[in-house]
Amino acid sequence: MSLDFNALAVKYDTPLYIYNFDYISSQYEALKVAFGGQKSLINYAVKANSNLSVISHLATQGAGADCVSIGEVRRALKAGVSRYKIIFSGVGKSDSEIKEALESDILLINLESEAEMKRVELIAIELGIEARISVRVNPNIDPKTHPYISTGLHDNKFGVEIDMAKRMYIYAKKSSNLNPVGIHFHIGSQLTQLEPISEACEIVADLAKTLIALGVEIKFFDVGGGLGVVYKDESTISVNDYAQMIKEKTKKLDVTILCEPGRYMVANSGYFLTKVLYEKQTDSKRFVIVDGAMNDLLRPSLYDAYHNIEAVGVDGEKSPADVVGPVCESGDFLGKDVELPPLEHNDLLVVHSAGAYGFSMSSNYNTRNRVAEIALMGGCDRIIRARESFEDQIRLEVAYLQ
Ligand SMILES: *Cc1c(COP(=O)(O)O)cnc(C)c1O
Numbered sequence: 001m002s003l004d005f006n007a008l009a010v011k012y013d014t015p016l017y018i019y020n021f022d023y024i025s026s027q028y029e030a031l032k033v034a035f036g037g038q039k040s041l042i043n044y045a046v047k048a049n050s051n052l053s054v055i056s057h058l059a060t061q062g063a064g065a066d067c068v069s070i071g072e073v074r075r076a077l078k079a080g081v082s083r084y085k086i087i088f089s090g091v092g093k094s095d096s097e098i099k100e101a102l103e104s105d106i107l108l109i110n111l112e113s114e115a116e117m118k119r120v121e122l123i124a125i126e127l128g129i130e131a132r133i134s135v136r137v138n139p140n141i142d143p144k145t146h147p148y149i150s151t152g153l154h155d156n157k158f159g160v161e162i163d164m165a166k167r168m169y170i171y172a173k174k175s176s177n178l179n180p181v182g183i184h185f186h187i188g189s190q191l192t193q194l195e196p197i198s199e200a201c202e203i204v205a206d207l208a209k210t211l212i213a214l215g216v217e218i219k220f221f222d223v224g225g226g227l228g229v230v231y232k233d234e235s236t237i238s239v240n241d242y243a244q245m246i247k248e249k250t251k252k253l254d255v256t257i258l259c260e261p262g263r264y265m266v267a268n269s270g271y272f273l274t275k276v277l278y279e280k281q282t283d284s285k286r287f288v289i290v291d292g293a294m295n296d297l298l299r300p301s302l303y304d305a306y307h308n309i310e311a312v313g314v315d316g317e318k319s320p321a322d323v324v325g326p327v328c329e330s331g332d333f334l335g336k337d338v339e340l341p342p343l344e345h346n347d348l349l350v351v352h353s354a355g356a357y358g359f360s361m362s363s364n365y366n367t368r369n370r371v372a373e374i375a376l377m378g379g380c381d382r383i384i385r386a387r388e389s390f391e392d393q394i395r396l397e398v399a400y401l402q
Contacts, residue, residue, distance in 0.1 A: 045262030186224025270355020293325025
């Protein structure tokens with residue numbers, strides 16, 4: 001697809017997030033096809049990009065949602081995801097979140113500790129209902145990814161160890177207000193090797209077999225998310241190998257596979273478009289100062305993540321430059337040593353692979369308005385989130401002015 005970034009910048013201004021919805025459909029379809037012949041449900045991990053239009057676009061194709069706050073559950077419901085396709089994960093669910101999730105009658109709640117199980121049971125007793133639950137097992141596997149997005153080691157805060165999981169299932173089976181229907185793991189994000197997921201899958205499938213032998217009726221086998229994508233030159237996991245491996249490991253179990261991809265679905269659908277404000281040359285460095293910043297796209301600052309950055313329609317001899325924003329932090333950069341031609345005021349830069357953990361991680365730091373988001377579908381562009389205004393930002397503040 002050739003994109004007219006200049007026309008989009010004129011129409012919507014910058015900074016701007018642009019998502020190719022046709023790409024999102026094709027990612028969903030590829031994964032669904034890979035799971036062919038197996039009962040499966042793809043629960044899109046809403047936190048990757050929680051725009052209502054993104055969720056509803058996936059919902060119309062049959063996707064469910066994996067949510068990590070009650071706000072995300074509300075988004076999923078509002079976007080038209082069937083409640084029986086919504087799961088609620090996360091290490092720290094509050095009482096009110098648990099209550100609302102149970103009242104909403106979603107597919108299941110993923111438990112991440114014994115204490116949380118007891119809270120869910122208490123709240124289910126108060127409501128006089130049976131809570132469908134699943135336990136997140138921490139298989140102690142090194143996913144070989146960035147430490148900030150690694151979640152499947154015992155050092156991480158996520159999930160419970162195998163023995164604890166077993167005790168929780170035995171407890172839940174006896175409880176009249178808990179119904180253990182699923183088992184879950186999620187070992188990390190941006191995974192580029194199949195081996196760690198395959199090891200985790202094996203461990204958790206073995207546990208599922210043991211539990212089934214003990215009379216726990218596990219119906220959902222949740223393999224988490226984490227499928228990596230290409231930002232630069234990573235070799236990624238083929239979805240066919242991935243699905244094949246999961247089918248293989250679970251073939252003796254009569255389960256529906258749940259899968260929670262976030263990044264895979266949206267990362268490479270997205271572009272972050274930003275405008276050059278100034279060039280600045282110091283003794284040792286060339287800086288390109290742009291109107292987009294770390295508050296709009298945090299990944300470079302937070303994880304030292306790489307995003308391919310290109311100048312739009314500008315020629316000339318390239319030299320390395322740091323692409324930085326106006327925020328008052330030295331950590332405010334979108335790219336380092338980016339090969340760029342000489343640039344002028346108002347030239348456009350496009351930051352690739354910005355569809356996941358981009359807007360959803362953005363903030364108002366430095367009292368910057370959060371940017372607009374647009375969707376491209378079948379050659380048309382439309383706005384899916386208006387640009388924030390200063391008034392939007394201060395709306396909830398109370399100023400005791402003299
Ligand atoms: C973040 C998260 C995901 C999605 O991870 P991706 O790397 O974006 O696929 C899935 N499941 C859980 C429980 C998560 O916390």
